[in-house]
Amino acid sequence: MRHLLPCLVLIALLLLPQTTRGHERPNMVWLLSEDNSIHYARLYGDELGAMPNIEALARDGLVFNHAFSCSPVCSVARTTLMTGMYAPRIGFQYHRKEVRARLPAGAEMFPVWLRKAGYYVSNNVKTDYNVVTEKVWHESSRQASWRKRPDKQAPFFHMQSFGMSHESSLHFKRQQMNIEQLTTRPDEVTVFPYHPDTPTFRYTYARYHDRMHAIDQAIGRVIQQLRDDGLMENTFIFYFGDHGGVLPRSKGYIYESGLHVPLVVHVPEKYRHLVSQQPGTRQDGFVQFVDFAPTVLNLAGVDIPETMDGMPFLGPGVAVEEVEKREEAFGHADRFDEKYDLCRSLRKGKYKYIRNYHSYYPDGLQNNYRYRMLAYTEWRELSRAGELNAAQDQFFRRRPAEQLFDLEADPHEVNDLSGDPAHAGILQQMRDRLRERVLSINDLSFYPESYMARNALGDGAAYGVAHKREISRLVETADLALLPFQRADKKLAQALVSADPHVRYWGLVACSCFAEQANSLVPAARPLLDDPDQLVRVRAAEFLGIVEAVDPAPTLLNVLATTEDGIEALLAMNTLVFLRDGRWQYKFDLDPETIKVVIPLVTRRLEYLGLVPWQKK
Numbered sequence: 001m002r003h004l005l006p007c008l009v010l011i012a013l014l015l016l017p018q019t020t021r022g023h024e025r026p027n028m029v030w031l032l033s034e035d036n037s038i039h040y041a042r043l044y045g046d047e048l049g050a051m052p053n054i055e056a057l058a059r060d061g062l063v064f065n066h067a068f069s070c071s072p073v074c075s076v077a078r079t080t081l082m083t084g085m086y087a088p089r090i091g092f093q094y095h096r097k098e099v100r101a102r103l104p105a106g107a108e109m110f111p112v113w114l115r116k117a118g119y120y121v122s123n124n125v126k127t128d129y130n131v132v133t134e135k136v137w138h139e140s141s142r143q144a145s146w147r148k149r150p151d152k153q154a155p156f157f158h159m160q161s162f163g164m165s166h167e168s169s170l171h172f173k174r175q176q177m178n179i180e181q182l183t184t185r186p187d188e189v190t191v192f193p194y195h196p197d198t199p200t201f202r203y204t205y206a207r208y209h210d211r212m213h214a215i216d217q218a219i220g221r222v223i224q225q226l227r228d229d230g231l232m233e234n235t236f237i238f239y240f241g242d243h244g245g246v247l248p249r250s251k252g253y254i255y256e257s258g259l260h261v262p263l264v265v266h267v268p269e270k271y272r273h274l275v276s277q278q279p280g281t282r283q284d285g286f287v288q289f290v291d292f293a294p295t296v297l298n299l300a301g302v303d304i305p306e307t308m309d310g311m312p313f314l315g316p317g318v319a320v321e322e323v324e325k326r327e328e329a330f331g332h333a334d335r336f337d338e339k340y341d342l343c344r345s346l347r348k349g350k351y352k353y354i355r356n357y358h359s360y361y362p363d364g365l366q367n368n369y370r371y372r373m374l375a376y377t378e379w380r381e382l383s384r385a386g387e388l389n390a391a392q393d394q395f396f397r398r399r400p401a402e403q404l405f406d407l408e409a410d411p412h413e414v415n416d417l418s419g420d421p422a423h424a425g426i427l428q429q430m431r432d433r434l435r436e437r438v439l440s441i442n443d444l445s446f447y448p449e450s451y452m453a454r455n456a457l458g459d460g461a462a463y464g465v466a467h468k469r470e471i472s473r474l475v476e477t478a479d480l481a482l483l484p485f486q487r488a489d490k491k492l493a494q495a496l497v498s499a500d501p502h503v504r505y506w507g508l509v510a511c512s513c514f515a516e517q518a519n520s521l522v523p524a525a526r527p528l529l530d531d532p533d534q535l536v537r538v539r540a541a542e543f544l545g546i547v548e549a550v551d552p553a554p555t556l557l558n559v560l561a562t563t564e565d566g567i568e569a570l571l572a573m574n575t576l577v578f579l580r581d582g583r584w585q586y587k588f589d590l591d592p593e594t595i596k597v598v599i600p601l602v603t604r605r606l607e608y609l610g611l612v613p614w615q616k617k
Contacts, residue, residue, distance in 0.1 A: 025119070025155040025300055026271045027146070027235035031222060032159070033215045034074065034126075034166040035245030038262050039192075040212050048184055048209050053220035054239050057266045060279050061237075064263040066286045068329040068347065069243035071095075072251055072258030073336055075128045077243040077289060082109040082129065082136070084293035084308035086330070089441040091452060091460030092130035093334045098567055098599065099453040100132045104461040107307035109136050110293035114157050117302045120149035126161040147229070157296065162218050165211040167246040170204055171372045177203050184209040192257075192412050194249060194391050195375075196382055204247060204375045236299060236314075237266035238292075248376050249395055252336040253363060254343045254354055255413050259331050263287070265314065274299060276320040285323035286347070287313045288330070307461075309441075330437050334445055338601040339367040340574040342445055346434040352413065353430035354403040357478055359513045360546060364396040366577050368604050401481045401513050404430060435479065439472055446474040447502060448535050450567035470502070477506040481513035489520060496524045501533035508539035512546050522549045529555045534563045535571060542575045545586060552579055553588050560590070566599035573605040580609075 038044040041051055043058060044065075069077045073095045076087050083103065087093035091101035103109075109129075111121040115138070122144040123137045139148060146156040163169075177200070179186060186202035189209070195201050219239065226232050241261035245251035250258045267279050277283060287295075290310030297304050298315035313323050331345035342357040364383070370376050382388050383396040391414040404418040404427050417423040442464025444452050456463040464471065477495050480488040488510070495507025508525060511518040528540035529550070537555055545552035552575070559572045579586045592611045595602065606612045 024271070024274075025117070026268060026274070027155050027231060028157045028296055028299065029146075029222075029226070029235055029237045030157075030159040031219050031237065031239045032161045032242045033212070033219075033239075033262075034161060034163045034242050035251050036165050036212065036215075036241030036261065037244035037250060037257050038241075038260050039257060040209060041262050043264070044262060046190075048188060049212060051212065051216035053216050053223060054262075054264055057223070057237060057239060058264045061264055061266040062275075062277050062279065063282045064265070064287055065282055065284050066329070066347075067240060067261050067263035068259050068286065068288045068331065069241075069261055070259075070289045070329075070331055072243050072245075072253055072331070072333055074126075074242055075130050076332075076334075078126070078128050079130045080289045081242075081292050082111070083107065083131065084110060084290050084304075084310045085461075086290060086309050086332070086441050087130070088332055088334070088443040088445050089309065089461055089464060090131070091444050091457045091463075093332060093445060094130070094449055095334075095336050096601065097130040098449070098570075098601075099457055100130060101457045101460050102132050104307050104459055107305060109133060110297055111136050111157060113297060113302050113305070114300060117300060118154060119300065120146065120151070120154050120156040122146060122148065122156065122158045124158070124160040126163070145225075146231075147225075155300070157300075160222060161242065162215045164214045164218065165208065165246065167251055167369075167373070169211050170208060170246060170375070172207070172374065174200075174374060177374075179203065179206075182206050182210055183213065192247070193414050194395065194412060195247070196379060196388060196392050198378065198382075200378045201247075201375050204373070208247060232266075233268045234270045235266075235268055236271065239264045248370070248373065248379055249363065252333065252339075252367070252370065254331050254333040254345045256347075256352065256407065256411065258333070259329070259345070259347075271299075274316060275314050276318060277314070277323075278320075283320075283323065285313065285326040286329050287323075287326070328433075330434075332443075332445075335449060337367055337369055338570060338574065338604040339365055339370075340571060341365075344434060344438055344443075346430055346437060347407075348430060348433065350406055350408045351426060351430060352405040352407055353427070353434055354405075355431075355434055356399045356401055356403070357481075358509065359399045359401040359481070360515065361578060362396050362398055363394075365574075366581060366608055368608055398515075402427070402431060431482065435475065438475060439468075442468050442471050443475070444471075446471050446478065446506070448505065448568075448571065450535065450565045450571070451502070453567060454565075470500075473500075474502055474506050477503050478510060480507075481510040485514050485517040488514070489518070492518070492521055493524055496521065496528065501531070501536050504528060504531065504533070504536045505539050508536065508543050512539070512543045515546055518543070519547055519549075522547060526550070534559050534565070534568050538568075538572050538575055542579070545575075545579045545584065548584065551586065553586060557588065557590060557594070561594045561596055564597055566597040566602060569595060569597055570599060570601050570605075573602055577605055577608065 041049040075095045123140040124144040125142045146158045184206040186206040189205040191197045240263040244258035294304045294310045295312040298312035329347040333343040344355045346353045403416045405413045541552035541555035544550040
């Protein structure tokens, strides 16, 4: 028997999951504040942003100076957190999704891998995923807690979101602006240079600071529960914002205010040997949301699937020196509700590069949910009245195709260096690196959303690999907008007669970026008003409307009356609102009854146009 016992022990060890063998398993808790960038926390320099419970975690934990959401909006950001994958590679980059994407073969959300390794996983309560899921959590509800795990000795992962700082908390009416109810004084806030300094903005800043104080108190109650349960010394606690926000020009936008989030990690005494970082220190290495899932799996001793794009920044095998060398963050922004855009960004060290693929769209293009905030509506009114300075008014003006910012000198990204000859070298480096990142993920946004939804979402990653050359060709066509027009005109003319409708589509988008510089291409664009592809027709009407060569209304109204794809109708409505609200103020005699397919986001555009009664989101 004594000879048999070692064999039985060996067999038992071999039967343990490969991913957890020989590794102690700490508990982990994620605490997320909604719509929250670094700009409202004392830990990151805002003296009005006292958060004593978070600061207490930081004293013996880690503060990350450079943590970034990959997307500035919740559904995309949260799906990235759960999968460790870049959204445009898989196809879940649109908010709100019209079609859920499927994960690549063999991929799962990371709590599934934790469950298989013996963890109890709970979520309280927000999900908002853009991908097809099955059983992810043991429990996801307002009552979900680690306390409900059947085996109290089992390790757990718990995620909890705090919505008191959500954008909706700033949807108040003017008569509700009661300064006496605030604990933060409006006259003490620092107004960002791109905002007008008005009582409305000051009140909104102060109210948001109060919301962050409420977040800290709520998080303090959860931390106290962990203390009461005797779990602080064997539980990693991550506090972070679920993306940036939420004052105007943050949530939904690819600036630092939309992407740069606070991140504090409590390292428990029992598991300090698992991290190479020294507790009580600030970390300068760049970490992104794609890295969070691999980090949790690494701390749990679970193998990181090859389907994930990120790299762990804590845990066995992760050297502090290696993490500190990381200095890049890739960002992406696509459709946000009914408002279309396509932006990509690269943060590298102190420089930030933004590529605006639809540079003719202003940031301030109508989005119904944004403009429920008084500060947004007042900002637009001041712009229309001509009462803003250049930095404040840029939000309502067309953008350059590319922007470059020095964030050490210009942390609020108001001084664009892309046209400065002294920065031509760094501009070229950042442009090339951003293009490399876009091509490396086979960015599916270079297909119109309707096409992607119909053809790619069964396995977006595989579709991107199979169509890598075509995506590269579309990126190349889009990037003609970065050239002087004299160097781009012949290639644009070729694009407009391409046999590939997506090349024609991007050729027209690039023409719109050039605007009047591309007047010589008007004769080549006119026939595309009758193109077999509906969205080529939309982009042709858009370009020809921008340069005032034709009235875009007949084409756009015909597309709405004939397309059988609701997403195509949504993009047509985006162009219609853009041309109606812009300096041209085109008239559109639109009868909603003539629209062939109306999806909810099309209804939002109709609401804005006053063609259906307002309906709450």
